[in-house]
Each structure stands twice: as C-alpha cells, then as structure tokens.
Amino acid sequence: xxxxxxxxxxxxxQKIEIRRIESEEARQVCFSKRRAGFFxxxxxxxxxxxxxxxxxxxxxxxxxxxxxxxxxxxxxxxFMGPNTGNNxxxxxxxxxxxxxxxxxxxxxxxxxxxxAVVEAQRARQETLDELMDxxxxxxxxxxxxxxxxxxxxxxxxxxxxxxxxMAVQDGVVARADQMLRDALLIGxxxxxxxxxxxxxxxxxxxxx
Amino acid sequence: xxxxxxxxxxxxxQKIEIRRIESEEARQVCFSKRRAGFFxxxxxxxxxxxxxxxxxxxxxxxxxxxxxxxxxxxxxxxFMGPNTGNNxxxxxxxxxxxxxxxxxxxxxxxxxxxxAVVEAQRARQETLDELMDxxxxxxxxxxxxxxxxxxxxxxxxxxxxxxxxMAVQDGVVARADQMLRDALLIGxxxxxxxxxxxxxxxxxxxxx
DNA sequence: GAGACTATATTTAGCAG
DNA sequence: TCTGCTAAATATAGTCT
Numbered sequence: 001x002x003x004x005x006x007x008x009x010x011x012x013x014q015k016i017e018i019r020r021i022e023s024e025e026a027r028q029v030c031f032s033k034r035r036a037g038f039f040x041x042x043x044x045x046x047x048x049x050x051x052x053x054x055x056x057x058x059x060x061x062x063x064x065x066x067x068x069x070x071x072x073x074x075x076x077x078x079f080m081g082p083n084t085g086n087n088x089x090x091x092x093x094x095x096x097x098x099x100x101x102x103x104x105x106x107x108x109x110x111x112x113x114x115x116a117v118v119e120a121q122r123a124r125q126e127t128l129d130e131l132m133d134x135x136x137x138x139x140x141x142x143x144x145x146x147x148x149x150x151x152x153x154x155x156x157x158x159x160x161x162x163x164x165x166m167a168v169q170d171g172v173v174a175r176a177d178q179m180l181r182d183a184l185l186i187g188x189x190x191x192x193x194x195x196x197x198x199x200x201x202x203x204x205x206x207x208x
Numbered sequence: 209x210x211x212x213x214x215x216x217x218x219x220x221x222q223k224i225e226i227r228r229i230e231s232e233e234a235r236q237v238c239f240s241k242r243r244a245g246f247f248x249x250x251x252x253x254x255x256x257x258x259x260x261x262x263x264x265x266x267x268x269x270x271x272x273x274x275x276x277x278x279x280x281x282x283x284x285x286x287f288m289g290p291n292t293g294n295n296x297x298x299x300x301x302x303x304x305x306x307x308x309x310x311x312x313x314x315x316x317x318x319x320x321x322x323x324a325v326v327e328a329q330r331a332r333q334e335t336l337d338e339l340m341d342x343x344x345x346x347x348x349x350x351x352x353x354x355x356x357x358x359x360x361x362x363x364x365x366x367x368x369x370x371x372x373x374m375a376v377q378d379g380v381v382a383r384a385d386q387m388l389r390d391a392l393l394i395g396x397x398x399x400x401x402x403x404x405x406x407x408x409x410x411x412x413x414x415x416x
Numbered sequence: 417g418a419g420a421c422t423a424t425a426t427t428t429a430g431c432a433g
Numbered sequence: 434t435c436t437g438c439t440a441a442a443t444a445t446a447g448t449c450t
Contacts, residue, residue: 008423009448009449010422010424011423011447013425013444013446015425015446016446019255020257025417026447027256028417029417029418030445034444037444038246041246042263045239045243045265047228048226048227048229048239049235050228050235051267054262055250056263057259057260057262058260060258217432218438218439218440219441221440221443222440222442224429234430237435240435245426249444
C-alpha cells in the first residue's frame with residue numbers, strides 16, 4: 001500500500017535577502033516576529049552582561065515600541081531617590097495630572113514583550129491610542145523646547161546632547177518600567193506555555 | 209590501526225541560562241558578540257520592515273554604543289531642512305563651537321559597528337575619552353534642564369516625555385549618522401574580509 | 417490576522433591558536 | 434585580547450489553521 005507520498009509539511013525557513021519586504025502583509029508579520037526577537041535579544045544582552053540597554057522601534061505605521069532594560073533599581077533610585085525635592089523651576093511645561101491606571105495601559109501598548117499581559121486587555125487598546133494622540137497634540141506647543149535646537153547644535157554639542165538624551169531616556173524608561181511593575185505587581189512575566197514567550201521576559205530587577 | 213579516537217573538536221554551542229555571567233572575562237566576550245548580533249538584528253529589522261530603530265547599549269564599563277538607523281534622510285530633512293531659522297530662544301545653553309573632525313572620531317567610538325573604521329584610529333581613542341569627560345563636566349551645570357524634572361512627572365507626562373525623547377533622539381542619531389557619513393564619505397561600510405563584519409553594516413540610506 | 421508548526425538559516429558558547 | 438572554528442541552540446520564512 002503506497003503512502004500518498006505527501007510532501008513535506010513545510011519547506012522550513014528560507015533564506016532571504018536583507019532588503020525591504022515589498023508585500024505589505026508579509027512585512028507586517030515579519031515586523032512582529034522580529035520585533036519580539038529583537039527585544040528578547042536586548043533582554044538577554046542586558047541580563048547576561050549586566051549592560052544597560054534601551055531600544056526603540058517605530059513601526060512603519062508610526063507606533064512606537066520600546067524596550068527599557070536593566071538597571072531599573074539603580075536609575076529608579078537616582079531619579080526618585082532621596083533628593084526628590086530638588087530645584088526644578090517648572091514654569092513652562094503644562095501639568096498633565098493623571099492617575100496610575102492609565103499609565104499601565106499605555107506602557108503595555110508601547111511595550112513590546114509584555115504581550116502576555118496585553119493579551120488580557122486588548123480591548124482597552126483603542127482608548128490608549130486616542131489618549132496618545134490627544135496628549136501628543138496637547139504637547140505639540142511646548143514640545144519644541146527640545147528639538148528646536150537640534151538643528152543648530154555644533155557637532156560637539158550634538159554628541160553631548162545625544163549622550164544626555166540617552167541617559168535621560170534611560171531614566172524615563174526605568175521609571176516607567178518600575179511604575180508598570182508596581183502597578184501590575186509583577187516580579188516576573190506571567191508563566192506562559194507558548195515557547196516563544198519563554199525566554200525571560202523583559203522586566204528584570206537584577207544587578208547594579 | 210586504531211585511530212586515537214580523538215574527541216570532537218568542539219562541543220559546539222552550549223545551552224546557558226539567561227542570568228548574569230559571573231566570569232568577568234566571559235561576560236566581556238559575550239558582550240562583544242551579542243552586541244554585534246543585537247545591532248545586526250536592529251539593522252535587519254529596520255531594513256526588512258522599513259521601521260525606525262534606535263538602540264543604545266551601555267557596557268558594564270560605562271561606554272555607550274548606539275545604533276541609529278534608517279530614516280536618516282527623512283529626519284535629516286526634518287531637522288536641518290528648509291525652516292532652519294526657527295524660533296529657538298536659546299538663552300541658557302552654552303555654545304560649544306567645534307569643527308567637524310572631532311565629531312567623526314567621537315561618533316566612531318560611540319558607534320558599535322563602525323569598528324572597521326575605528327580599528328584604523330584606535331590611537332586617538334584616549335584623546336576622545338578625555339574630550340568626552342571634559343565636555344560632560346562643562347555641561348554638568350546646565351545639563352539639569354532635562355532630567356531635573358523627570359522625577360516629578362506624572363505618569364502621563366512621563367510617557368509623553370519618553371515618546372518625545374525617543375523622537376528627538378532619533379533625530380540626533382540621524383543627524384549624527386549623516387555627519388559621520390559625510391565626513392567619511394561612506395555609502396556602505398568598508399569591505400572587510402572578516403566574516404563578523406559582513407551582514408550589511410548599519411548605516412543605511414534607504415526608505416521613507 | 418494572530419498563533420502553530422516544521423525545516424532551515426543564523427547565532428553564538430566553549431575552545432584553540 | 435582578539436580571531437577562527439564547530440556544533441548545538443535559537444530564530445524565523447513560509448504555510449496552514
């Protein structure tokens with residue numbers, strides 16, 4: 001009795017050239033997969049080598065996904081620590097007061113790998129997008145205080161500024177990370193049977 | 209005649225737990241390898257999916273390696289474009305005037321994958337570190353204008369600020385990228401026989 | 417249109433020079 | 434330290450559900 005010689009169920013991974021994927025759909029799929037892998041790599045790098053890693057990815061559609069890394073504790077301490085009452089002459093920026101809850105949602109959306117959590121609240125997604133837009137609009141006015149000068153900086157200044165930016169962003173991400181962590185009461189990502197989701201998750205406490 | 213049954217030349221890659229590598233040396237090696245792989249992934253992601261990607265890695269030793277990516281042209285245009293003479297009331301930041309040359313060096317050091325180039329000028333490295341420190345010191349005073357407030361931001365503000373930061377940083381990296389590119393007259397990374405350096409390089413022009 | 421799956425493409429841990 | 438090698442560990446393209 002001859003077996004229908006059914007073909008291989010799959011050709012397996014194919015080699016591809018590193019060039020823009022033309023197919024809109026395939027591009028989107030690839031983006032999701034690789035973004036996940038990318039963030040995972042970031043996570044591993046930060047854990048294995050005790051390195052601070054910050055990564056931001058803007059989807060073609062314009063959405064931002066960020067990965068904030070390790071030294072959460074260290075930076076948290078630095079930014080929220082003892083000297084909380086410092087000299088900030090905040091006279092130009094608008095005060096957007098908001099409670100904790102929303103923050104969690106936004107971070108979840110912006111964040112890449114907390115997918116497991118996001119999964120459970122995908123419904124709120126749209127509300128978030130809306131919020132994001134509104135906020136951006138509200139900030140467009142005073143927002144210029146930062147980038148207005150970038151174009152005018154000398155080479156030296158540019159580099160220095162960039163460095164500062166990284167450091168600050170690091171702090172921002174760190175604090176955000178911590179807030180999310182607090183809000184969700186997460187110490188480690190929720191256990192997930194999916195093999196992809198394994199690999200550690202990206203909110204680590206560790207080191208420094 | 210019995211063959212000495214020589215063992216496998218290598219056990220091949222071993223599985224490791226994702227946890228801080230204790231061995232100082234092994235950690236350093238791993239850092240180098242994975243940093244390279246990480247940046248490569250960033251590059252591929254940006255090219256394949258036409259996504260903007262920014263990644264910064266701080267080595268345990270404190271050095272920063274950054275990967276700026278794609279929409280160089282787009283952002284360059286945005287930051288250096290037509291409306292160069294905009295409304296910046298720059299009354300607080302010091303003006304550090306410097307010529308092009310140094311910029312190239314610093315960027316090279318800061319950048320990870322231009323190693324091939326860096327290789328050829330490692331000697332100047334120390335001068336750069338010195339410069340960096342001096343600059344940082346000089347900037348420590350007015351530097352506070354940014355991070356002083358981070359600790360005081362509400363959740364909403366934090367996220368918005370983070371988003372802006374990413375965008376700006378993207379711009380900074382983009383401009384820096386372009387400057388380096390101009391200065392070195394590079395269109396693509398220098399050809400290198402080393403297999404590691406293969407994989408595309410990270411300064412792309414492409415898309416958007 | 418997000419996951420599951422399979423077969424390959426890539427990455428990289430542990431060594432050796 | 435840095436480079437190269439080898440083989441096992443992962444990441445993922447293409448498909449199907």
